[in-house]
Amino acid sequence: MPTPSEPRPLSPSLAETIASALRKRNVDPHVTAEAVQRELDVAAVSPTANALVGHLHMYAPGGGDLIRRAYALASVAHRGQFRQSGEEYIDHPVIVARLLLELSLEPEPIAAALLHDVVEDTGVPLDTIRAEFGEAICYLVDGVTKLSGLENLSKEQLQASNYYKMIVAAADDPRVLLIKIADRLHNMQTLGATSPQKQRRIARETLDVYAPLAHRLGMWRFKSQLEDLAFRILQPAEYEQIEQEIKWGSNSSHDTIEAITLQLAQSLHQQGITATINRRPRSLYAIWRKMERRQITLDQIANQVCLHVVVSDPSEERAALFCYLVLGIVHRAWTQVPGEFDDYISRPKESSYQSLHTTVIIPGGFTCELQIRTEKMHKIAEYGVATCWQVGLGGAKSPWNYEQKLSWMRDLTEWRKEVTDHRHLVEGLRPELAEQLNVVTPRGDVVTLPIGSTPIDFAYRIHSEIGNNLHRAVVNGKVVQPDTRLQEGDIVEIVTSDEASGPGTHWLNAVRTVSAKQHIKRYLRRKERQETIEAGRQELLTELERLDLSDFYHQVPSLLHLDAMDDVLVRVGQGEISARETALSLLQTQVSSRADLRLPYRLVIHILSNDRVGLMRDITATIAGAGVNIVRVQQPPAEPGGEAMVVFTVDVADLEAFSDLLDQLSHQPDVLDARRIASDDLGGL
Numbered sequence: 001m002p003t004p005s006e007p008r009p010l011s012p013s014l015a016e017t018i019a020s021a022l023r024k025r026n027v028d029p030h031v032t033a034e035a036v037q038r039e040l041d042v043a044a045v046s047p048t049a050n051a052l053v054g055h056l057h058m059y060a061p062g063g064g065d066l067i068r069r070a071y072a073l074a075s076v077a078h079r080g081q082f083r084q085s086g087e088e089y090i091d092h093p094v095i096v097a098r099l100l101l102e103l104s105l106e107p108e109p110i111a112a113a114l115l116h117d118v119v120e121d122t123g124v125p126l127d128t129i130r131a132e133f134g135e136a137i138c139y140l141v142d143g144v145t146k147l148s149g150l151e152n153l154s155k156e157q158l159q160a161s162n163y164y165k166m167i168v169a170a171a172d173d174p175r176v177l178l179i180k181i182a183d184r185l186h187n188m189q190t191l192g193a194t195s196p197q198k199q200r201r202i203a204r205e206t207l208d209v210y211a212p213l214a215h216r217l218g219m220w221r222f223k224s225q226l227e228d229l230a231f232r233i234l235q236p237a238e239y240e241q242i243e244q245e246i247k248w249g250s251n252s253s254h255d256t257i258e259a260i261t262l263q264l265a266q267s268l269h270q271q272g273i274t275a276t277i278n279r280r281p282r283s284l285y286a287i288w289r290k291m292e293r294r295q296i297t298l299d300q301i302a303n304q305v306c307l308h309v310v311v312s313d314p315s316e317e318r319a320a321l322f323c324y325l326v327l328g329i330v331h332r333a334w335t336q337v338p339g340e341f342d343d344y345i346s347r348p349k350e351s352s353y354q355s356l357h358t359t360v361i362i363p364g365g366f367t368c369e370l371q372i373r374t375e376k377m378h379k380i381a382e383y384g385v386a387t388c389w390q391v392g393l394g395g396a397k398s399p400w401n402y403e404q405k406l407s408w409m410r411d412l413t414e415w416r417k418e419v420t421d422h423r424h425l426v427e428g429l430r431p432e433l434a435e436q437l438n439v440v441t442p443r444g445d446v447v448t449l450p451i452g453s454t455p456i457d458f459a460y461r462i463h464s465e466i467g468n469n470l471h472r473a474v475v476n477g478k479v480v481q482p483d484t485r486l487q488e489g490d491i492v493e494i495v496t497s498d499e500a501s502g503p504g505t506h507w508l509n510a511v512r513t514v515s516a517k518q519h520i521k522r523y524l525r526r527k528e529r530q531e532t533i534e535a536g537r538q539e540l541l542t543e544l545e546r547l548d549l550s551d552f553y554h555q556v557p558s559l560l561h562l563d564a565m566d567d568v569l570v571r572v573g574q575g576e577i578s579a580r581e582t583a584l585s586l587l588q589t590q591v592s593s594r595a596d597l598r599l600p601y602r603l604v605i606h607i608l609s610n611d612r613v614g615l616m617r618d619i620t621a622t623i624a625g626a627g628v629n630i631v632r633v634q635q636p637p638a639e640p641g642g643e644a645m646v647v648f649t650v651d652v653a654d655l656e657a658f659s660d661l662l663d664q665l666s667h668q669p670d671v672l673d674a675r676r677i678a679s680d681d682l683g684g685l
């Protein structure tokens with residue numbers, strides 16, 4: 001491993017690239033590559049670089065060299081740029097990187113965080129990032145980089161395009177969102193320098209898009225910070241009021257909290273349990289939302305304290321069991337508030353959140369809300385998806401299965417391929433980021449869906465085949481219409497059947513999730529194609545039978561130079577290929593291939609009709625009128641009053657005229673059927 005004083009050098013061509021960018025931006029009109037190289041060398045071992053690497057090495061042994069190179073490039077490239085708050089621009093990527101260091105992330109996303117604004121703001125191209133840092137970091141930087149060069153788009157379209165790019169990139173590598181959310185968090189923290197109007201716009205967007213994204217990613221820590229920052233800008237009076245209440249509460253309850261924390265700590269110690277007890281940071285925005293729903297009053301806020309009890313033990317299994325022991329200790333020491341107990345350890349939330357929740361009454365008229373969990377559960381609760389890339393907890397060890405949990409993002413990007421306007425993506429994004437509700441399967445698994453979802457959404461969330469074969473929806477033991485809106489806590493069961501009628505177009509109006517919409521559309525398209533194929537097949541078979549060519553059905557694709565029968569049938573069904581002309585072309589190949597037949601063609605017409613006086617005369621007149629020469633007529637004796645059969649052998653010059661003649665004959669009064677037969681040898685008839 002290279003020591004901090006000997007970082008691996010950046011490539012020599014890089015200095016020239018940066019120098020040219022600095023000259024172009026007029027930061028330093030005469031700067032040379034050699035001077036930039038010296039700057040890079042100094043930056044790589046600067047106190048800031050040392051501090052970043054020091055932080056990284058607190059939890060990860062390697063990666064220091066990568067961080068030094070990324071910092072050096074970013075700090076030199078951003079030279080001469082300042083934030084609106086007046087600080088040097090490089091401070092921003094450094095703080096974003098620090099936010100990720102606090103999550104104990106691997107070096108790669110940290111390096112990408114340092115580089116995240118280089119391409120957008122400094123004139124150093126993405127290819128340079130790729131050459132210096134490889135494909136993965138390049139992908140992250142590009143995913144975070146805003147789209148540019150789209151000046152002809154409206155502000156709304158541009159924003160939609162940015163979301164689009166972000167979601168598409170994040171669907172493949174969610175680390176893009178970790179950087180993006182940390183970026184937004186720092187931008188929110190430094191928003192004071194911009195105009196009030198812009199502050200409100202960005203705060204609104206934070207509340208609409210970034211905080212819900214952080215929530216879907218399970219990143220509680222970031223989510224609540226984003227919400228509180230936006231809340232302070234959008235509703236300053238309410239923010240102030242709640243903040244004051246919490247402060248006052250904390251002063252007056254200080255002694256009480258100290259006392260019960262001590263008492264609890266002693267009890268835990270006596271039982272041999274290692275745990276930390278902390279006051280839980282409270283989300284002002286969450287409190288305000290609760291007040292809005294009238295579930296809590298300002299008095300209650302002041303009188304409630306919240307504690308985290310985080311149990312540590314080398315065995316996760318034993319730590320989880322200790323949580324229940326802690327609960328028992330708490331319930332024996334203080335009076336439990338009825339209805340306030342939840343066991344999310346035995347039944348985790350869909351976000352993989354695990355914890356025991358309880359509220360007890362403590363001296364001084366306070367209630368104390370406790371969340372009891374293991375260290376690992378605590379990390380998942382605070383950092384969610386980020387745990388997948390945390391050193392020590394990353395990879396398979398994290399229960400946060402992002403492949404599965406973020407499948408909605410892939411559905412969203414799939415869906416987007418079918419529409420041209422990026423604004424549709426934002427429409428699809430909205431329900432996914434809106435408030436969610438939790439329902440459960442009969443087995444007790446929690447499924448989270450946007451509010452307004454129906455059993456159809458639920459079915460597709462479980463599996464696309466369950467949606468397509470949905471036969472009956474059962475909610476809380478009762479059969480309901482599949483488009484019934486689900487409520488929080490509903491137990492939902494889907495009965496499937498092969499005989500289910502399948503999705504219809506009206507289902508599209510009954511779903512909220514993008515993935516359900518996506519699957520229904522796919523099904524309808526497939527079904528429509530299937531129906532078109534079936535109609536095409538019927539039409540072609542009818543025409544072939546009329547000319548006695550059914551045996552040659554399978555020759556049709558090669559006759560039309562198409563690969564597959566379905567290709568033929570779709571085109572016939574859509575009216576692109578005429579079944580009649582196809583049948584005639586096939587007849588042409590059949591009659592021409594027979595050496596004994598030369599023009600005119602000798603063909604045989606088989607007619608079935610109701611027997612009546614003058615029928616023969618009428619038919620003969622029609623055939624003669626079509627300019628067709630009758631060679632032979634055969635008529636087996638008919639049953640009296642029954643059906644008559646007559647077979648004409650004819651010579652015709654034109655196959656199309658022959659086909660028209662068959663039409664005319666079949667429309668004669670009393671004629672039941674007129675068709676070609678291959679031979680006039682009636683044999684046993």
Ligand code: MN
Binds near residue numbers: 092116117183
């Ligand atoms: Mn940024």
